[in-house]
Amino acid sequence: xxxxxxxxxxxxxxxxxxxxxxxxxxxxxxxxxxxxxxxxxxxxxxxxxxxxxxxxxxxxxxxxxxxxxxxxxxxxxxxxxxxxxxxxxxxxxxxxxxxxxxxxxxxxxxxxxxxxxxxxxxxxxxxxxxxxxxxxxxxxxxxxxxxxxxxxxxxxxxxxxxxxxxxxxxxxxxxxxxxxxxxxxxxxxxxxxxxxxxxxxxxxxxxxxxxxxxxxxxxxxxxxxxxxxxxxxxxxxxxxxxxxxxxxxxxxxxxxxxxxxxxxxxxxxxxxxxxxxxxxxxxxxxxxxxxxxxxxxxxxxxxxxxxxxxxxxxxxxxxxxxxxxxxxxxxxxxxxxxxxxxxxxxxxxxxxxxxxxxxxxxxxxxxxxxxxxxxxxxxxxxxxxxxxxxxxxxxxxxxxxxxxxxxxxxxxxxxxxxxxxxxxxxxxxxxxxxxxxxxxxxxxxxxxxxxxxxxxxxx
Amino acid sequence: xxxxxxxxxxxxxxxxxxxxxxxxxxxxxxxxxxxxxxxxxxxxxxxxxxxxxxxxxxxxxxxxxxxxxxxxxxxxxxxxxxxxxxxxxxxxxxxxxxxxxxxxxxxxxxxxxxxxxxxxxxxxxxxxxxxxxxxxxxxxxxxxxxxxxxxxxxxxxxxxxxxxxxxxxxxxxxxxxxxxxxxxxxxxxxxxxxxxxxxxxxxxxxxxxxxxxxxxxxxxxxxxxxxxxxxxxxxxxxxxxxxxxxxxxxxxxxxxxxxxxxxxxxxxxxxxxxxxxxxxxxxxxxxxxxxxxxxxxxxxxxxxxxxxxxxxxxxxxxxxxxxxxxxxxxxxxxxxxxxxxxxxxxxxxxxxxxxxxxxxxxxxxxxxxxxxxxxxxxxxxxxxxxxxxxxxxxxxxxxxxxxxxxxxxxxxxxxxxxxxxxxxxxxxxxxxxxxxxxxxxxxxxxxxxxxxxxxxxxx
Numbered sequence: 001x002x003x004x005x006x007x008x009x010x011x012x013x014x015x016x017x018x019x020x021x022x023x024x025x026x027x028x029x030x031x032x033x034x035x036x037x038x039x040x041x042x043x044x045x046x047x048x049x050x051x052x053x054x055x056x057x058x059x060x061x062x063x064x065x066x067x068x069x070x071x072x073x074x075x076x077x078x079x080x081x082x083x084x085x086x087x088x089x090x091x092x093x094x095x096x097x098x099x100x101x102x103x104x105x106x107x108x109x110x111x112x113x114x115x116x117x118x119x120x121x122x123x124x125x126x127x128x129x130x131x132x133x134x135x136x137x138x139x140x141x142x143x144x145x146x147x148x149x150x151x152x153x154x155x156x157x158x159x160x161x162x163x164x165x166x167x168x169x170x171x172x173x174x175x176x177x178x179x180x181x182x183x184x185x186x187x188x189x190x191x192x193x194x195x196x197x198x199x200x201x202x203x204x205x206x207x208x209x210x211x212x213x214x215x216x217x218x219x220x221x222x223x224x225x226x227x228x229x230x231x232x233x234x235x236x237x238x239x240x241x242x243x244x245x246x247x248x249x250x251x252x253x254x255x256x257x258x259x260x261x262x263x264x265x266x267x268x269x270x271x272x273x274x275x276x277x278x279x280x281x282x283x284x285x286x287x288x289x290x291x292x293x294x295x296x297x298x299x300x301x302x303x304x305x306x307x308x309x310x311x312x313x314x315x316x317x318x319x320x321x322x323x324x325x326x327x328x329x330x331x332x333x334x335x336x337x338x339x340x341x342x343x344x345x346x347x348x349x350x351x352x353x354x355x356x357x358x359x360x361x362x363x364x365x366x367x368x369x370x371x372x373x374x375x376x377x378x379x380x381x382x383x384x385x386x387x388x389x390x391x392x393x394x395x396x397x398x399x400x401x402x403x404x405x406x407x408x409x410x411x412x413x414x415x416x417x418x419x420x421x422x423x424x425x426x427x428x429x430x431x432x433x434x435x436x437x438x439x440x441x442x443x444x445x446x447x448x449x450x451x452x453x454x455x456x457x458x459x
Numbered sequence: 460x461x462x463x464x465x466x467x468x469x470x471x472x473x474x475x476x477x478x479x480x481x482x483x484x485x486x487x488x489x490x491x492x493x494x495x496x497x498x499x500x501x502x503x504x505x506x507x508x509x510x511x512x513x514x515x516x517x518x519x520x521x522x523x524x525x526x527x528x529x530x531x532x533x534x535x536x537x538x539x540x541x542x543x544x545x546x547x548x549x550x551x552x553x554x555x556x557x558x559x560x561x562x563x564x565x566x567x568x569x570x571x572x573x574x575x576x577x578x579x580x581x582x583x584x585x586x587x588x589x590x591x592x593x594x595x596x597x598x599x600x601x602x603x604x605x606x607x608x609x610x611x612x613x614x615x616x617x618x619x620x621x622x623x624x625x626x627x628x629x630x631x632x633x634x635x636x637x638x639x640x641x642x643x644x645x646x647x648x649x650x651x652x653x654x655x656x657x658x659x660x661x662x663x664x665x666x667x668x669x670x671x672x673x674x675x676x677x678x679x680x681x682x683x684x685x686x687x688x689x690x691x692x693x694x695x696x697x698x699x700x701x702x703x704x705x706x707x708x709x710x711x712x713x714x715x716x717x718x719x720x721x722x723x724x725x726x727x728x729x730x731x732x733x734x735x736x737x738x739x740x741x742x743x744x745x746x747x748x749x750x751x752x753x754x755x756x757x758x759x760x761x762x763x764x765x766x767x768x769x770x771x772x773x774x775x776x777x778x779x780x781x782x783x784x785x786x787x788x789x790x791x792x793x794x795x796x797x798x799x800x801x802x803x804x805x806x807x808x809x810x811x812x813x814x815x816x817x818x819x820x821x822x823x824x825x826x827x828x829x830x831x832x833x834x835x836x837x838x839x840x841x842x843x844x845x846x847x848x849x850x851x852x853x854x855x856x857x858x859x860x861x862x863x864x865x866x867x868x869x870x871x872x873x874x875x876x877x878x879x880x881x882x883x884x885x886x887x888x889x890x891x892x893x894x895x896x897x898x899x900x901x902x903x904x905x906x907x908x909x910x911x912x913x914x915x916x917x918x
Contacts, residue, residue, distance in 0.1 A: 103701050104803040126703075148646045159644060161653070162621065177893050183801040184833040185618060185873035187607045187657050189889050189915060190897045194620070194653030198646050215703040242562050244585075244674040286745040342642040344563040374643040414644035429647050434636050438649045440903040445896065456648060 008043050008087075010059055019052065020045045030070060030088045034135070034326075035421050036334070037078040041068065041088040048093045050168065050176060050207040056089060057205065058174030066450050069201040071112065071143025074135040076338055077419025079147065079200050083454025089205065091142050097121055098208065105213050106165060106182060111142025111206045118211075127213045130157030133415070134323055142206050148198030150415040152249035152322075155373040156282070157214070159415075161197040168208035169196060172446040182210060195441070200417050201452040203445045217282035220248065221292055222315040225277040225304040226270065230254055230356060232302040233275035234349030237372045239298050240279070241345045245291045249280040250373030254352070257325055257369040257380075264328035267321035268314075275352075277304070277372065278322055325369055325378075333365070333382040335391070337398050341405040342376045342414035354404060355379060362393055376414040402428055418456045426458060467502050467546075469518055478511065479504045489529060489547045493594070493785075494880050495793070496537040500527065500547040507552045509627065509635060509666040515548060516664065517633030525909050528660040530571065530602025533594040535797055536878025538606065538659050542913025548664060550601050556580055557667065564672050565624060565641060570601025570665045577670075586672045589616030592874070593782055601665050607657030609874040611708035611781075614832040615741070616673070618874075620656040627667035628655060631905040641669060654900070659876050660911040662904045676741035679707065680751055681774040684736040684763040685729065689713055689815060691761040692734035693808030696831045698757050699738070700804045704750045708739040709832030713811070716784055716828040716839075723787035726780035727773075734811075736763070736831065737781055784828055784837075792824070792841040794850065796857050800864040801835045801873035813863060814838060821852055835873035861887055877915045885917060 011020045021027075022043045032038035042065075047053045060067050066086040073080050082088065095112035102125055109118060115129075115136040122128050132151035133139055139149070145167070150159040166180030180186065180193035196203055227233040233252060240250060253261070253276045258269050269276055279295055281288050292308065299306045309315040329336055343351045352368065355377075359366040370378035379401055383394030402412045402425055412429050413422065427435065439457060442449075470479045480486075481502045491497035501524070506512045519526050525545035532539050541547065553569035556577060560566070561584055568577060574588075574595040581587050591610035592598055598608070604626070609618045625639030639645065639652035655662060686692040692711060699709060712720070712735045717728050728735055738754060740747050751767065758765045768774040788795055802810045811827065814836075818825040829837035838860055842853030861871045861884055871888050872881065886894065898916055901908075 101803075103697070103805045105701075148650075150644055154644065158621070159646075161650065162617070171892070175892055177896070178890065179893060181801070181870045182868045183803055183835075183870055183873070185609055185613065185801050185835055186870040187618075187874060187876050188870055188872050188885060189877065189894070190662075190900055191607075191620065191653050191657050192893065192896060194650050198650050203649075215705075218703075238562070242564075246674075284743075284746045284749070286749075287743045290743070290745075342640070342644050344560075344642055346562045371644075376642075376644055409641045411640045411642055411645040411647055413647050414642070415646060417646050418648065426647060431637065433630070433634055434638060434651065435648070437636070437651060437904065441649055441900065444899040444903055 010063065011043065011045065014055055014059060015045065015052065019047065030090060031082060033073040033075045033078060033080050035076050035078040035081065035419065037081045037420060039082040041082045042085050044088045044090055046090050046093045050170065053089065053170045053205055053207050054174045054176055057170050057172065060087060060450060061173045061448065064448060064450065066453055068452050069146070069205050071140030071146070072114070072138045074139040075143060075147060075419065076340070076416040077421045079417060079419040079455060081420060083420055091140060094207065100125065102127060104182070107211045107213050109141050109209050109211065111140060111209060113141045115139050115141055115144060122213055123216065126216050128216050129163065129211055129213050131160045131163060134326055141209055141211070145197050145206055145209055146199065146201045147415070147417045150371065150376070152251055152371055155250055155371060156246050156248045161194055163212045164193055164197050164209060165212055166210040167193055167196050167206050169204035169206050171204050172448065172451055176207070180210065198417065200419060200455055202442060202455055203451065219285045219288055220280055220282040221288050222309040222318050223279045223292065223295065223306055224318055225279065225299040225306040226273040227275045227302065227304045228273060230275040230352045231349050232304065233277055234352045236277065236299050236302040236304055237348050238345055240295060241373055243294060243298060245294060247279050247373060248282040249278065251278040251322055251370065252276070252372035253278070253322070253325065253369045254367060256365060256367040257329070260328040260332050260367060261321050261324055264324055264331055268317055269321055278318055329367055329380050335383060335385045337381040337394055339379045339381070339398060339401065339412070340370065340376060340414050340416045341379055341401065341410055341412055342374065343405055343408045343410035345375045347408040347410070348372060348375060351377065351408065355401070358397060358401065362397055364390065364394055364397060374414065375410065399425065420455060423456060423458045426456065469522065470502065470504065473514055473518060474504065474511065478506065489549060490541060492532040492534045492537060492539050494535050494537040494540065494878065496540045496879055498541040500541045501544050503547045503549055505549050505552045509629065512548065512629045512664055512666050513633045513635055516629050516631065519546060519909060520632045520907065523907060523909065525912055527911050528605070528664050530599030530605070531597045533598040534602060534606060534878065535875040536880045538876060538878040538914060540879060542879055550599060553666065559584065561586060563641070566670045566672050568600050568668050568670065570599060570668060572600045574598050574600060574603060581672055582675065585675050587675050588622060588670055588672050590619045590622060593785055600668055600670070604656055604665055604668055605658065605660045606874070606876045609830065609835070611710055611830055614709055614830060615705050615707045620653055622671045623652055623656050623668060624671055625669040626652055626655050626665050628663035628665050630663050631907065631910055635666070639669065657876065659878060659914055661901060661914055662910065678744050678747055679739055679741040680747050681768040681777050682738045682751065682754065682765055683777055684738065684758040684765045685732040686734045686761065686763045687732060689734040689811045690808050691763065692736055693811045695736065695758050695761040695763055696807050697804055699754060700832055702753060702757065704753060706738050706832060707741040708737065710737040710781055711735070711828060711831035712737070712781070712784065713827045715824055715826040716788070719787040719791050719826060720780050720783055723783055723790055727776055728780055737777055788826055788839050794842060794844045796840040796853055798838045798840070798857060798860065799829065799835060799873050799875045800838055800860065800869055800871055801833065802864055802867045802869035804834045806867040806869065807831060807834060810836065810867065814860070817856060817859065821856055823849065823853055823856060833873065834869070858884065879914060882915055882917045885915065
């Protein structure tokens, strides 16, 4: 396998000027993601249409050049970081919403469209696209599809895979394929669309994505419930989720998370609570009224103190606090290990208490927050790099948390995927013969192992 | 490839008595399905647990014996009919509901569990499993998963793939694998669960299936709207589906269908209408009240005459009529060709009128009914076998309908799959390179082509 910079000159001949760079400033800027991992690519290309992507892939294929597709670099597991010398294919110029078909409730977008941009366009028309990752203001739909992104609203509305109807993709050799349907249903052949969703950029590059969209709910109500004991919050979560009410969002923030938020930017959250639940309902006004009462009743039963946002400003304040968690935690610890385990909802209390206990036992700060209604906890293990041995304890703590999660019937990733950072753990969850099938699919679609190599599978 | 009956004696040595038969009565009974196609298998086996399935598959693998998995034989495309000399693996004895976990809203079932049986067990607990194919009283969950079955409630709740969380499956060589998660979310590795769903029994045999279940809705209301012109009904469908209301069901029956129902078993449907819509809402009582009014208003706008079922008896009467369509049409024409196209919802009127026009033009009866809200129309082309050339005209009519469907942005199958009957048409919808990837996946998982050969892919 050759990967010499001299091979890259071919891009200059094929691609229009300005679509390709080997400047060191560009290479550095496109070599990292939100995982904190980084690598220096050989070059960065910015295709503008499907043909460009196809041409780039064909050249890469013929010259055995590795490529890494990249959305906004907001991924948490190094998915868009080059694991070996590679060309970064940045999708940022393919950022057009090609069609919004409200009557058939679909939208056709290029992969570089920012999630929040699509949300705003749809909102004006009275529609929405449910997947709403915390990074929605900068993450791209292409990246969301590659990672099968979730977000708070996944609780009621499901994750990205539930909204991808069809994909136009470029294969390793540059050929262009189309999967899926434009209609509500379709069962012709194997479901390659679902196979591409969540494939972490390792099977093909997406160039067009048809999404299912929904009518905006009539009304939303946002509530915050505060608990003096995180175990009580866990019990309230389980009870809400088994009450028959399906909130749009049910988010948890623990004491460490709340204090990080408040030192980042003061919020309306008090520091002296052990856990806060952010609960949002969306429905018809009459249903919301009844369900809000029921939720307040459940929270009160577990000594939770509930406040309902009285106006859009208060609603926005609650969400600003929630959405600032990632930068807030990053500021207090650059070396935090951010995981996103999922446990069955009946295990929530046990897991939250276990995390508290593990933090006490090891002396390593753990901040837990996330999509509580889904059982999806973002566990941020925060070792102190300056303390000798702390990073190693942190790493072994992560492994221990994964094992506890699996023993509870959970999964080691609900949203972030495996990427580079978790490939060493994938064998804890996926048995060898299943991993072999996955490797077989990878080989079938990318026999030269040129598309985002070094991801998902342990080397 | 050998497939001699003498090889089968090995089953006698390995399997308990009564688990295996080569009696001609059994072979005939297990060689057909609802498509009308049939073939005589070499043997029938009735495994009782995962180990039995694994043993059978291992023997078949070592002896190059083809196998065909079978649920209840209610499939519409010959999926469980042997295309070549094969062993039928009937899942009917693996019919246990292994667990219903209401708190975590999942159920673990064996593949031979009847859909309706699961529905009744869940109903008693206040839960339901949304996929509800017309054949729900006899079809199996394993078959539903193999075909990615839908049903009327798919409109609001999605299809089988939206409810399959995890699968225990036996591979071609007899090894047992597990895919998926028990939790609400999970993104570890490629989504093999979605790949297995809808694979039409060609990739692996399912031995356990974990399903997501839901809380039963508080209330349902069932309505019937009658139209003197099917075009008006089509317009009402499009308007309801773009109104922001999402009914649980929105079913259409055309004039031919209604008259077939009434000659099968008299119903409350009048014969002198061009189309009837069966509309069901499920929600909170207060929301249903408002939405029913809106739907009545929309139907009235298109000259539809609406009746709301006043009690559970009337509600059941409407559903009895709907669920008797298949046998009713079968009685008037054994040779009907039953297709299940899907068009974008804005194309409904155009497609319904086109079908009427094609029937007039060719003189061949076409009965159309189905899941109108999804754009999913069960088109029953009914040539008269006794008339010379009618079957050929019927076949070419089907092909013409498929082409019109695809030109409208639709798909040739929303629920039934490809099986044997539609493999010759798959190339109309799926482009060659995509079909190559599907064939590659088939080869990867079944390199000897022993699992349900002769299905999906054109020979």
